[in-house]
Amino acid sequence: MSASISAFILTFSTLCGSRVVSGVLSPPKNVRLTSYNMDLVLRWDAPDQPASGLLYTTEYNSSFISYKGCVNISTLECDLTNPKHIYEYGRYTGRVRAQLGTESSAWVESNQIALDKDTVIGSPNVSLFSNGATIEVSIKDPVFRISTLLDVYNLASYKITYWKHDQKEKAISINDMRQNRVVLPNLDPWTKYCVQVQLDTERNPNPNHSEPSATVCESTTIEEEAPWLAAVVTFVVMAMAVAVVVVAVVHRKRISHFLCPKDALPQHFKEYLLAPPNSSMYLDMRNSHPPKEIFDPVSIIADSSTLEEGLPLEAAGTSCSKQPGTT
Template sequence: MSAYICVVVLTVSALGSSTVASELLKRPTNVRLTSHNMNLVLKWDPPEGTTSDMVYTTMYRSSATDYRIGCSNISSFECDFTALKISQYGNYTGRVQALLGEESSNWVESNYITLDTDTVIGSPTVSLSSNGPTLEVTIQDPVLSILTLRDVYNGVTYNITYWKKGQNEKARSIANMQQNRVVLNDLGPRTKYCVQVQINTDKNRNPSQPSNITCESTANEQEAPWVAALVAFVIMAVAVALLVVVVVYWKSISQFLCPKDALPPHFESLLAHPKSNIYLQLSPAEEICHRCSIIAGDRTVEEGDPLEAAGSSCSQQPDVIVEER
């Protein structure tokens, strides 16, 4: 009996010591599950006296599943569950636990959210174009983390607010517009107007975040929007045509702009082949040769014979007769 009592006492003391050890590590605070544009993110604040070695583990579950691990041993103060195959119509909650070495805090539960009804829808993108005294408003839905806005919600409408720039107190509104292209035709010519848009859905209890304020000026009634486009087209066509002409006729254009040096016409005539009869008469005539024989005494020296052969005869007979043939 005494042994049984000892076992019970030891067990109770062990459980008490483990509880005290776990309570020594403080829990995270302000744990909340959030959603913006259909994502799912668990956020929290660190406990007091947090050190750089403290890490966190998170879990999440839906109304149809048990808890699953989200992030393990992270040092940041949020965990994104979006990539873990969540459903756009699911009901989710999360929890987080602080870890420091061998110690761990108790789990801290977050709030519940239903994704399609509680998510915060971001602001749409608005662009304006002037068409005479009217403005065309084009609205682009925000990009969601899963699917598209119209895949999640069947009924999507727009609230459009517009006013003259500087006259916000006189703003006018168009509610529950289903088209994402709207023409504002009750405007004055040559006046700057500003536009802001919010999205309403059939399931989400809150409207979207408002768009940025976008401003544009109207034009006169006589001015057509195609006039500026036509002028721009003509200018571009002329520029392209000039470029083509320059490329094709570049050689001729360059020679015209930068001609090479040329001799005057009377200098060029000096370089030509002379055709004057006077020049031809002054030019050296062709040399005419006649066959001749040299007779020295009784010996005749024919042309082509060596002159040395008649040398002794010429010295003895000074009279030499040259006879042409």
Template structure:
């Protein structure tokens, strides 16, 4: 069926008063827990077509997502700043979109529901290698649009695949490792190995694989007997040094801390007391001066007042005399 015929049937199927062909291929997608509504423009429709996109959770009503936009996608994750329209990692969402051309509007076209935590595509982890005689693999989880991998999923494991460079068909693997730091020790010396990691959550599809990272192991380790001989020689040398130090400790002490001997005339000069007159005067005790202050004694005169005799006083005295 040609595109023109398809457009004709869509126009007939549209309800009265809706002359704009609706968008097609409306689909909710999620990558690292974001939520984006995407669609295809109406077939055969020319002009400045605008779109309005809305979404809802399984328990709510439709909320506005993007209004009067020309793009054919709407990032709903940006609505996180509004609590009433926030996207949650365990939510189940449905989107819809309609087209506008001038004053005419198409019918709404809905997407299928999407369970965010179960249907999101998890991006690849970041892998770093530390090389030695073994290779240590450090794994960093991808950054999610909302929440984090550890908080969203109760179980996170890693599939680690490694191989000699150029021999991926002979790759070895470590499955379901719960550690994000793993040491690969069954490696050949002086050989380039490549590592690739994938994340499993058991609630969603495995993540995208990381890009291969390669490192060379160190040269071959010395045989054990060489290490044993070197250790024995080191211990023997240390014991010999201890014995020599004990037997010749006096000589070593004199060598390290020599005693300097002064000539006799310098010793005599230093021990002779000085005869300088100034020095002798300084050695004499200072004369103490007696300081005193004059004392004056002043006698204080006291006046005794005799009370005036009254008639009642005389009577009392006469009574006592009897």
């Protein structure tokens, strides 16, 4: 009797256990915590045969203190970058679970990362400026989500690699360069060069710890004849400008008196210059009237006998008569 009761209990527990297991959601897979330029992002893959309407909830912790991340999201990643809860040198772990209605899967833990050692540093921005037979490389650091590059990696340096166009196998590298503006040495004139820059933080020997910049190319021109000439001309012009200003300040009173003299003209000069002209010719011209035009009327009368004979007027002649009283 006891044996049959034991068998019944074992069968019942097995059936109930299988029902509970079958009712639990499958958890997410391949949960991983990543960092790029000092952010903190949790990513995962959906469980096998995910149900429709499946949602996810995430959390992350540091030093045994847990913080809530994304709640009831449908995407497969969660940005946990919160400046109030994470800092540059912290160690973090994330976890995620699936939810469907009132059912939830088990939490799945991610890997642990140290933010300053495991973050992937993005590529720097590189610009080239050609000046004769030289090329200057200007480097701009990537932008971090938290802090800045030099605040986190105060010993960061640049690896600058340059080569002639289509000759990358003969590339030349400059290591441990800490300046963000560098002039490339020993370049040939009238030649195209390509440059690539990568950051080295000395925190992680992994070459994938930082991304190289895009390849940028620029050409040199004629060999620079006098690199100091522009500096000398600028210095001379600045020195002359400073000298002029100093002279103007020191002798400002004399210059002011020269440009705006305070001495007045003598009174007899003023009277002579302001007096009207008294020339007789000027007075006659000013008081004269326009001359009156004098003229005499003249009339031309043709001879009637000549006109009757049909002779031309010119051949017949004319007779002129003046009006009485004319000259």
